Amino acid sequence: MRTHLARAIPACLLLATGVASAQTELIQNGGFETGDFTAWTVIDVDSGNFLVLDTDILPLSGFPTVGAAGGTFYAVTDQTGPGVHLLIQPFTVAAGTGSLTLSFDMFVNDWSDVGPIDCGVLDSGGDPCQIARVDVLTGAADPFSTAPGDIVSQIYLGVDPLADPNPYTAYNVDLSALPAGDYQLSFASVDNQYFQNQGVDNVRLLAEAGGPDAMLSADYMGATGTAGICINQSTGDRVTVPLFGGTNVDCVGAGLTVTPGDSVLVIFLGTVVPPAQPENRIHIDSGNGGKRY
């Protein structure tokens, strides 16, 4: 006598997924390889300019530099007298951004060798002032502002200490704490003691989409079961989630810690009804609500 097998299938359904980690570049022409200031705003006051050059001899002062850090071109200040020079690019941090990393190569040649002298303002016409700075300003800030309320991240304030011309220093700054919104990246130089050349190249600002939201949307179309286990394969962290059914398995809500780039494995236990679609799959929904991990 033949036994009619139950149609419901006791199952241990394994589904693995990687958290999306696509990176978006928020700075345009960060290497100045257009040969000009495309995408940047330059403001020069009094003597001199921010220039895009492909040479290692400066046209106004005649002083040497180390040239470009990458490619052919770099941006650099040069002058024949006191001045202020700003190199600015606005950027927007989107909701749901998980990580934000600024990197650039820079030298600051203070030929007076009396710097750094911080007069507190970007004004070469007053007190002695011989300094360069790199700041992230609010989107609405006056580019000349040095007010603490306008500076959301102070990255550099000084001059380079080695014999001029200094080599490039590589900077790598974690800006992941910046809330979504509009900002300005500002390289600034003020000098009234003697020549000062601030060189910038290879500016990058990489945004990575946030990790998964609280829900892992399990698009398994009709599957039901009694429990599931979510395993973060990158960290070993695991949690048990209760009865599932419908459309969602809330791994993060059940306590799983997930950061961008982690791989998450979901194991469904109990009875899984064969899905209406031939493909069982689960995916990370990273766009819902902008939660950050």
Ligand SMILES: [Ca+2]
């Ligand atoms: Ca370059």
Ligand SMILES: [Ca+2]
């Ligand atoms: Ca010096």
